[in-house]
Amino acid sequence: MLLIQSLGGDRLKKILEVQNLHVSFSTYGGEVKAVRGVTFDLFEGETLAIVGESGCGKSVTANSIMQLIPKPAGKISEGNIIFKDIDITNANEKQMRNIRGVDISMIFQDPMTALNPTLSIGHQLMEGLKQHQNISNKKAKEKAIEMLNLVGIPNPEERLEQYPHQLSGGMRQRIVIAIALICEPDLLIADEPTTALDVTIQAQILELFGKIQKETNVAIILITHDFGVVANIADRIAVMYAGKIIESGMKEEIFYHPKHPYTLGLLHSIPRLDQKDDELIPIDGTPPDLFSPPVGCPFTARCPHAIVACEKMYPLRHESSLSHYVDCWLYDERVKNMKQTN
Amino acid sequence: MIKYIIKRFLMMLLTLWIITTLTFILMMSIPGSPFNDVSDKTSNEAVQANLESHFNLDKPMIVQYYYYLESIVTLDFGPSIKKPNDTVNDLLGRGFPISFELGIISIIVAIISGIILGVFAALKHNGIIDYLAMSIAVLGISIPNFVLATFLIQQLAVNLELLPVATWKSPSHMILPTIALATGPMAIIARLTRSSMLEVLTQDYIKMARAKGLAPYKIIIKHALKNALMPVVTILGTLLAGILTGTFVIEKIFAIPGMGQYFVESISQRDYPVIMGTTVFYSAFLIIMLFLVDIAYGVLDPRIKLHKEKGD
Numbered sequence: 001m002l003l004i005q006s007l008g009g010d011r012l013k014k015i016l017e018v019q020n021l022h023v024s025f026s027t028y029g030g031e032v033k034a035v036r037g038v039t040f041d042l043f044e045g046e047t048l049a050i051v052g053e054s055g056c057g058k059s060v061t062a063n064s065i066m067q068l069i070p071k072p073a074g075k076i077s078e079g080n081i082i083f084k085d086i087d088i089t090n091a092n093e094k095q096m097r098n099i100r101g102v103d104i105s106m107i108f109q110d111p112m113t114a115l116n117p118t119l120s121i122g123h124q125l126m127e128g129l130k131q132h133q134n135i136s137n138k139k140a141k142e143k144a145i146e147m148l149n150l151v152g153i154p155n156p157e158e159r160l161e162q163y164p165h166q167l168s169g170g171m172r173q174r175i176v177i178a179i180a181l182i183c184e185p186d187l188l189i190a191d192e193p194t195t196a197l198d199v200t201i202q203a204q205i206l207e208l209f210g211k212i213q214k215e216t217n218v219a220i221i222l223i224t225h226d227f228g229v230v231a232n233i234a235d236r237i238a239v240m241y242a243g244k245i246i247e248s249g250m251k252e253e254i255f256y257h258p259k260h261p262y263t264l265g266l267l268h269s270i271p272r273l274d275q276k277d278d279e280l281i282p283i284d285g286t287p288p289d290l291f292s293p294p295v296g297c298p299f300t301a302r303c304p305h306a307i308v309a310c311e312k313m314y315p316l317r318h319e320s321s322l323s324h325y326v327d328c329w330l331y332d333e334r335v336k337n338m339k340q341t342n
Numbered sequence: 343m344i345k346y347i348i349k350r351f352l353m354m355l356l357t358l359w360i361i362t363t364l365t366f367i368l369m370m371s372i373p374g375s376p377f378n379d380v381s382d383k384t385s386n387e388a389v390q391a392n393l394e395s396h397f398n399l400d401k402p403m404i405v406q407y408y409y410y411l412e413s414i415v416t417l418d419f420g421p422s423i424k425k426p427n428d429t430v431n432d433l434l435g436r437g438f439p440i441s442f443e444l445g446i447i448s449i450i451v452a453i454i455s456g457i458i459l460g461v462f463a464a465l466k467h468n469g470i471i472d473y474l475a476m477s478i479a480v481l482g483i484s485i486p487n488f489v490l491a492t493f494l495i496q497q498l499a500v501n502l503e504l505l506p507v508a509t510w511k512s513p514s515h516m517i518l519p520t521i522a523l524a525t526g527p528m529a530i531i532a533r534l535t536r537s538s539m540l541e542v543l544t545q546d547y548i549k550m551a552r553a554k555g556l557a558p559y560k561i562i563i564k565h566a567l568k569n570a571l572m573p574v575v576t577i578l579g580t581l582l583a584g585i586l587t588g589t590f591v592i593e594k595i596f597a598i599p600g601m602g603q604y605f606v607e608s609i610s611q612r613d614y615p616v617i618m619g620t621t622v623f624y625s626a627f628l629i630i631m632l633f634l635v636d637i638a639y640g641v642l643d644p645r646i647k648l649h650k651e652k653g654d
């Protein structure tokens with residue numbers, strides 16, 4: 001559906017465009033090239049899942065959009081971030097403060113540490129609102145209660161007076177979500193929002209994301225290392241590896257027609273309820289080090305189908321549909337021809 | 343809460359009793375009596391015996407201990423032995439307000455400047471301000487207050503004649519003693535605030551506060567400092583005790599007519615009622631201060647419950 005609408009052009013608005021983003025950190029050991037040319041876009045009300053193993057640059061990408069990468073060690077060395085037609089790549093702190101929490105919000109992985117232990121839930125909910133809107137205490141409180149209702153927290157009025165330690169992990173993550181949504185942002189970046197929670201709570205929180213999106217039409221970037229998490233709520237999926245998006249497509253395309261051997265590997269390593277005997281096959285090996293990433297495809301060393309070209313040169317993009325592309329030599333016509341002649 | 347306070351109060355009484363009893367034992371184990379000062383030509387055997395019986399010093403130890411406890415309970419420590427015109431309560435009434443003023447001003451100066459120094463050092467981590475602040479802190483910790491006091495008098499009062507040399511008459515008189523007394527604790531607070539602040543600034547909730555688009559001062563004060571102050575509050579008790587004993591030394595150097603001089607004199611002169619009175623008074627004061635520190639801790643950190651409730 002989204003595809004058709006995006007083809008149609010102006011029915012859905014593009015709210016975020018990340019173009020050729022490069023982010024690196026200078027450390028004692030040298031320069032870590034954490035993100036190496038990431039490009040994607042996002043439409044109103046859409047959910048994009050960014051999936052990849054630990055350390056592939058998902059959080060760095062997310063933090064770059066919010067300009068929350070630790071400075072001066074980390075910097076955006078190349079590329080552009082365009083939010084609602086405005087280039088915010090070089091926005092200063094003051095400009096970013098008016099975007100953070102208002103237009104773009106963020107949810108962090110661990111609800112146990114994301115809330116300040118010394119401030120009440122009410123305070124933490126309302127302070128963003130008061131920062132950005134000229135609003136009376138009474139109105140702020142009403143809004144806070146409305147948000148707590150939205151995220152499914154019983155007795156919201158009592159909760160406002162409570163402190164984080166008085167709530168369970170799942171409850172805290174709901175609070176964090178309420179905080180993120182209270183100024184009605186257009187974009188919500190959720191960085192592994194369920195990783196720290198146990199499985200039943202995970203499902204509830206994911207369900208909540210679906211409900212919120214229906215009610216507020218917020219666009220969501222959902223970051224996860226777990227394909228299982230994205231199955232229900234993502235519209236599109238971008239698979240990241242060693243600082244690059246190596247495959248991207250609609251959810252169905254990625255699930256039913258995965259192209260990149262890495263995506264395949266990830267899909268094989270999720271447990272499936274319908275195929276009990278299926279063995280989980282973890283991907284052998286480890287990602288390349290990002291101090292000196294390989295010139296060719298970074299997955300070569302772990303790839304069961306690697307050919308000579310993989311090591312020599314980064315693959316040319318292969319587009320299998322208007323919404324689905326993969327960076328892999330195996331789909332290059334010339335390679336296919338070579339295989340046939342062999 | 344009420345239950346907690348009552349419990350704490352009983353504990354405080356117990357502590358006070360232990361301290362006073364130890365003081366009594368130590369006092370009595372110092373050889374000699376207030377009246378056998380060899381330089382005192384007027385005293386002869388008869389006079390001395392008379393005096394001793396007047397102050398109950400000839401009674402058995404246990405009886406003296408009883409009188410001692412009685413004086414504590416009634417808060418009346420009787421006349422001083424060496425200053426016949428004053429009761430101990432007179433001395434306390436005269437000296438304590440001055441000592442209290444010196445101590446309170448110093449601790450407030452130490453806390454405020456220590457925190458400011460620590461916060462700026464942390465915010466400008468590894469910058470010039472950081473190095474400068476931490477150099478001051480290291481000096482402040484390692485230079486004893488009496489050395490600093492003499493140095494300040496020499497330079498600022500004698501050489502530059504900027505400030506009065508001694509005594510406690512006007513605000514300008516208070517500056518040097520306060521600096522001398524406050525620098526050490528300030529340095530300790532600054533270092534602690536800095537390291538604790540640096541740790542807090544890496545926490546997720548700070549990142550979350552930034553992600554909300556809060557103004558920087560709100561992030562630093564509301565979110566970071568409140569958490570960073572926790573360890574500072576913990577050492578406040580120790581610092582208070584340090585300031586308290588510090589006043590004895592500083593008062594002596596600056597000729598400030600506080601309680602310190604009576605306390606020090608009373609020990610060298612074995613003026614038992616004054617020793618008892620001041621000890622009880624100081625102990626009670628410190629114990630109450632420590633109690634207030636505990637309360638402050640509970641106010642800062644909602645996770646610390648002063649009163650234990652079931653469930654929740």
Ligand SMILES: Nc1ncnc2c1ncn2[C@@H]1O[C@H](COP(=O)(O)OP(=O)(O)OP(=O)(O)O)[C@@H](O)[C@H]1O
Nearest residue numbers: 025032034053054055056057058059060061070225
């Ligand atoms: N502040 C930093 N200084 C130096 N290197 C960093 C910094 N932050 C991230 N990196 C590096 O950037 C790379 C990508 O990190 P990132 O946090 O984006 O991974 P991730 O995909 O979010 O992984 P995870 O699933 O573990 O959260 C890692 O190799 C990491 O070591």
Ligand SMILES: [Mg+2]
Nearest residue numbers: 058059060191
């Ligand atoms: Mg991450």
